[in-house]
Amino acid sequence: MEITFLGTGAGMPAKYRNVTSIALKHLEDGSIWLFDCGEATQHQILHTSIKPRKISKIFITHLHGDHIFGLPGLLGSRSFLGGTEPLTIYGPKGIRDFIEVSLSVSQTHLNYKIEIIEFEDGQIFDVGNFKVEAKLLEHAIPSYGYRVVEKDKPGVLLVDKLKEIGVTPGPHYQLLKNGETIELEDGRLINGKDFLGPDKKGRVITILGDTRPCDHAVELAKDADILVHEATLDKEMEEAAYEFFHSTTHQAAQTAVKAQVKQLVITHISSRYEKQDWVRLEQETKEIFPNTVIAEDLKKIIVK
Amino acid sequence: MEITFLGTGAGMPAKYRNVTSIALKHLEDGSIWLFDCGEATQHQILHTSIKPRKISKIFITHLHGDHIFGLPGLLGSRSFLGGTEPLTIYGPKGIRDFIEVSLSVSQTHLNYKIEIIEFEDGQIFDVGNFKVEAKLLEHAIPSYGYRVVEKDKPGVLLVDKLKEIGVTPGPHYQLLKNGETIELEDGRLINGKDFLGPDKKGRVITILGDTRPCDHAVELAKDADILVHEATLDKEMEEAAYEFFHSTTHQAAQTAVKAQVKQLVITHISSRYEKQDWVRLEQETKEIFPNTVIAEDLKKIIVK
Numbered sequence: 276m277e278i279t280f281l282g283t284g285a286g287m288p289a290k291y292r293n294v295t296s297i298a299l300k301h302l303e304d305g306s307i308w309l310f311d312c313g314e315a316t317q318h319q320i321l322h323t324s325i326k327p328r329k330i331s332k333i334f335i336t337h338l339h340g341d342h343i344f345g346l347p348g349l350l351g352s353r354s355f356l357g358g359t360e361p362l363t364i365y366g367p368k369g370i371r372d373f374i375e376v377s378l379s380v381s382q383t384h385l386n387y388k389i390e391i392i393e394f395e396d397g398q399i400f401d402v403g404n405f406k407v408e409a410k411l412l413e414h415a416i417p418s419y420g421y422r423v424v425e426k427d428k429p430g431v432l433l434v435d436k437l438k439e440i441g442v443t444p445g446p447h448y449q450l451l452k453n454g455e456t457i458e459l460e461d462g463r464l465i466n467g468k469d470f471l472g473p474d475k476k477g478r479v480i481t482i483l484g485d486t487r488p489c490d491h492a493v494e495l496a497k498d499a500d501i502l503v504h505e506a507t508l509d510k511e512m513e514e515a516a517y518e519f520f521h522s523t524t525h526q527a528a529q530t531a532v533k534a535q536v537k538q539l540v541i542t543h544i545s546s547r548y549e550k551q552d553w554v555r556l557e558q559e560t561k562e563i564f565p566n567t568v569i570a571e572d573l574k575k576i577i578v579k
Numbered sequence: 580m581e582i583t584f585l586g587t588g589a590g591m592p593a594k595y596r597n598v599t600s601i602a603l604k605h606l607e608d609g610s611i612w613l614f615d616c617g618e619a620t621q622h623q624i625l626h627t628s629i630k631p632r633k634i635s636k637i638f639i640t641h642l643h644g645d646h647i648f649g650l651p652g653l654l655g656s657r658s659f660l661g662g663t664e665p666l667t668i669y670g671p672k673g674i675r676d677f678i679e680v681s682l683s684v685s686q687t688h689l690n691y692k693i694e695i696i697e698f699e700d701g702q703i704f705d706v707g708n709f710k711v712e713a714k715l716l717e718h719a720i721p722s723y724g725y726r727v728v729e730k731d732k733p734g735v736l737l738v739d740k741l742k743e744i745g746v747t748p749g750p751h752y753q754l755l756k757n758g759e760t761i762e763l764e765d766g767r768l769i770n771g772k773d774f775l776g777p778d779k780k781g782r783v784i785t786i787l788g789d790t791r792p793c794d795h796a797v798e799l800a801k802d803a804d805i806l807v808h809e810a811t812l813d814k815e816m817e818e819a820a821y822e823f824f825h826s827t828t829h830q831a832a833q834t835a836v837k838a839q840v841k842q843l844v845i846t847h848i849s850s851r852y853e854k855q856d857w858v859r860l861e862q863e864t865k866e867i868f869p870n871t872v873i874a875e876d877l878k879k880i881i882v883k
């Protein structure tokens with residue numbers, strides 16, 4: 276999977292950081308899931324190879340303007356640019372109203388079906404290779420974090436081990452690979468499960484909405500391959516972070532430590548920080564959680 | 580007055596032309612009127628000296644997304660950036676719904692009063708030095724054009740002529756300048772109106788929403804100093820322009836000729852045209868109306 280940070284700023288657009296949006300590309304089929312859609316997300320997309328029609332799901336963390344005001348425009352352009360496949364949008368209660376009123380007032384007609392799912396908590400879907408869980412975080416308005424879990428894949432077929440006992444390649448290899456039992460011509464029964472390597476662990480990606488540090492953040496991030504966490508303010512500004520329901524760099528790092536994630540990406544950086552401050556923000560996060568990077572607009576991260 | 584083109588594209592943002600917005604700055608007091616507010620208008624403003632808190636009125640031509648989706652974000656940022664003065668928004672029926680739902684869903688609280696005026700036709704205001712008139716154009720949905728009329732200013736006081744008859748400078752000069760009659764010490768009555776130069780003609784600026792050529796466009800533009808007219812398509816594409824309720828370069832020019840305007844600015848240029856095509860579009864408009872310029876994002880035009 277490949278993550279592209281389309282907007283990494285907080286509250287308002289600034290010259291070098293647009294408001295929030297994150298694209299998660301599934302490299303197997305090219306489909307894209309978008310997390311949040313601040314104003315001018317479609318403008319940011321113009322500077323990438325992302326095709327709006329490849330966006331199949333949009334997950335909204337919370338309804339603050341810097342996370343949703345780019346939705347109506349993107350939905351219209353997705354249609355105009357040839358999008359015909361259905362699109363599902365997940366978000367807190369209220370997202371439906373915003374989308375429906377925006378599209379109807381502007382008489383934006385979409386050439387695709389849109390499904391809007393206003394969820395509250397818990398597992399929001401389990402389809403194909405993935406399930407996604409959402410939990411409420413701690414923000415001025417209901418804000419959610421998402422845990423994207425790729426299901427484990429069965430291990431590889433141990434071909435050498437099969438050949439050793441005289442089972443030669445053929446169509447029955449696929450059955451064995453699926454963990455089924457086959458009968459050989461000599462009457463022997465072979466159970467595929469005995470000839471599979473260890474399961475290939477699915478990847479876990481956690482993307483959180485705006486939040487103070489909280490237990491749900493840690494639960495959502497538990498053992499994740501990547502945790503994308505807001506760090507609106509620097510380590511000295513814990514009081515302001517608390518007051519405005521945000522996190523500091525150190526607090527994001529502490530959540531990463533508690534959840535034992537593999538990598539932390541900090542984003543949603545306040546526009547009070549100039550370009551030259553970014554290194555310091557990354558550095559101070561690393562004091563607590565060494566495998567940290569600070570997100571930047573249009574930066575890509577591959578999740579292996 | 581100074582016009583800044585914040586967005587000059589059509590339908591969707593493109594790399595070099597954002598969707599529509601035009602800022603009209605009153606140089607006397609620095610106040611700004613915005614015409615339309617497509618997505619990322621506030622982003623474009625970041626590249627100008629415009630301060631969102633100086634925007635006092637917003638005129639919406641029509642409710643298509645490329646003309647309104649930047650409103651909620653701009654309204655929020657205007658508050659965040661210190662705007663406390665009231666703001667009035669004029670637009671067709673439906674604009675109130677869009678603004679109110681966007682602000683309420685996103686829980687955007689404004690530190691200023693907002694007045695939304697949904698008009699239908701005719702003179703929409705007459706305050707201070709200006710009046711503004713709106714008329715319905717010909718588009719797929721109700722689309723309006725605006726005629727901004729600066730009132731004539733009384734001519735200068737003819738000081739030399741007054742001195743000739745022995746009226747020396749003093750506080751009574753102001754009364755004469757206002758066209759009042761004063762009595763001199765020697766009993767003579769002097770009527771200020773007899774000592775004023777010719778009225779200084781107020782300027783007229785006409786800014787139209789998306790439209791096919793139509794009579795109302797000509798009426799709104801009559802004798803204007805500047806006509807801002809859409810020219811979505813080139814002169815060969817009249818049929819498509821008709822079908823999609825837009826104008827070609829030649830049609831914009833013909834309206835300028837009929838209305839006898841001083842200068843024509845074409846905008847709302849389709850993204851089908853590459854940067855190198857723009858000169859040709861301007862050139863072909865000039866074939867019919869020589870004093871034409873093609874708008875570009877962030878281009879400024881002074882209205883003398």
Ligand SMILES: [Zn+2]
Binds near residue numbers: 339341342543
């Ligand atoms: Zn935010």
Ligand SMILES: [Zn+2]
Binds near residue numbers: 590643645
């Ligand atoms: Zn338009």
